[in-house]
Amino acid sequence: MTKKLLRNKLTLFGAGIILLLVLIAVFAPYITKYDPTCINIQDALLRPSLEHPFGTDSLGRDLFTRIIYASRIALLIGFVAVGLAAAIGVFFGSVAGYFGGKIDSAIMRFADVMLCFPAFFLILAVIAVVGPGIFNIMVVIGLTSWMGMARLIRAEILSLKTRDYVLASRSLGASNFFIITKHLIPNGIGPVLVSLIFGVAGAILTEAGLSFIGLGVQPPDPSWGNILMEGKAVMGAGWWVILFPGLAILITVLAFNLFGEGLRDALNPGKS
């Protein structure tokens, strides 16, 4: 599988960009000499130059600095939100698949109902109650995006639980918990991993969208979404305020999608 992953150049490219993004996010303070929130009105809306490679925004803050600091928030929200979604999804999905019957139909009907809500409307409704903010966004995205993963792991477990090694394990006295966590989940987690990678991309897009309409990460904390929101007000005065933050989102999401696609092909050799 690893060999197959490495063979595809686009997958490698995606993985490389993700690695680079993580490094940029971690070492942000060493990459730039500016402060992401320091206002400097006399430098407002400067064109891209050697001093300011991406130019400055309407408050004179260095855009390059704000964009690389925003990658911290984007990746944090992406990973934590999807981690939470995966935890909920794997829990519900494996319980539903393993125990079957009424538990299964109750959980899966619940997932069906959750899938009826346009995700953004559901997220907005929760934010109306709990308020915006980085922590709330992570939790809300996690709580509203587990359904797909629950279905995937359930389908895997439905077929895995009839295998002989599960029967062998049970006849040796293994508990349900042991069978689920030690045999079924590790063997059926593949499709969830793929969906996890795509999920990070989706969560980053959702966060950017929420921050763009002012209901996500709150200023002065930089987020690609709220940089774009601030850029919208002055986009007639400088193209760079809207070009670069959007490119950052595009490249990040593209990298995760390419990597996810490659991972999927590597896990399902027949279906590419």
Add this chain to the structure above:
Amino acid sequence: MARYIIRRVLQIIPILLGITIISFAVIHLAPGKPTDLMLQLNPKIEYEAREKLERIYGLDKPLYAQYFDWLKKLMRLDFGNSFTDNRPVIDKIFERLPVTLLINFLAMAVILIFSIPIGVKSAVKRGSFFDKVMTVLVFIGFAAPGFWLALLLMSFFGVRLGILPVSGIVSLDFENFTLSHKTVDLLRHLILPVSVASIGGVAGISRYMRQSMLGVISQDYIRTARAKGLSERTVIHKHALRNALLPIITILGLSIPALISGSVILETIFGIPGMGRLMVEAVFTRDYNVVMAGLVISAFLTLAGNLIADIAYVYADPRIRYDKISRPVR
């Protein structure tokens, strides 16, 4: 067919109930009462007045009783009044819904018009230059946030070239226009929002179309059609395309929530007075009755869309015997 439709409609009743329970729970799980905000804004309010207000909204009753009261009213499409202007919520929603539906229907049409030919051509000429370019564009279309594309288009066509309006759904002096002028004005305002709303869908559906077409082309009956000496055009357009289109019906149904979700940001950025913007405004003002109504109605729309897609599928695919159909096993 009629029996299938009736059965399918009956199946959605528990889902409808589930939607109302989740919508209600989302708003009521939070600490504090919806009236707190109204009261906070008005510190002079007396304790008795507070109690009276809570009684009016039924907040003194247990939660399940509140839910059933709300559900009873909901059956009559009564979502209560908006906290901000005290108008019936349903009136506000019916004012806003047509624009959102119009944009989404137009987007759906644009998606079909572009994605099907692109998907078919990519599949038929698999590995060609066209296919490769489209694959790259599809990946970019997937990854580019709609609101960013909207900003780029606005700044180019609206600000730089100044040929398209960037905000609102009609011009300020719309009332004084002649009918033809009104139509042109509306269409000019719709070009950018509809284009942005369609981009993601064109990328997604053309990909599915390509996949579906590739699957069909390798089937035996296509080889048979070719062996009969039919022209390549007839084989592709008549035999392959019809079968390849079937799964697209389902995919279209499944893409409805994404379209409706998309209208939130789209309407905010283009200043379009639709459902999505109403929802955002309600979230900012914590207008809970509007938020709950928006949530319920958007989910109902999704459900209705899926239902129509399911019925259309059975109607379009003669291989499905609709008198004995059951839902596909997941």
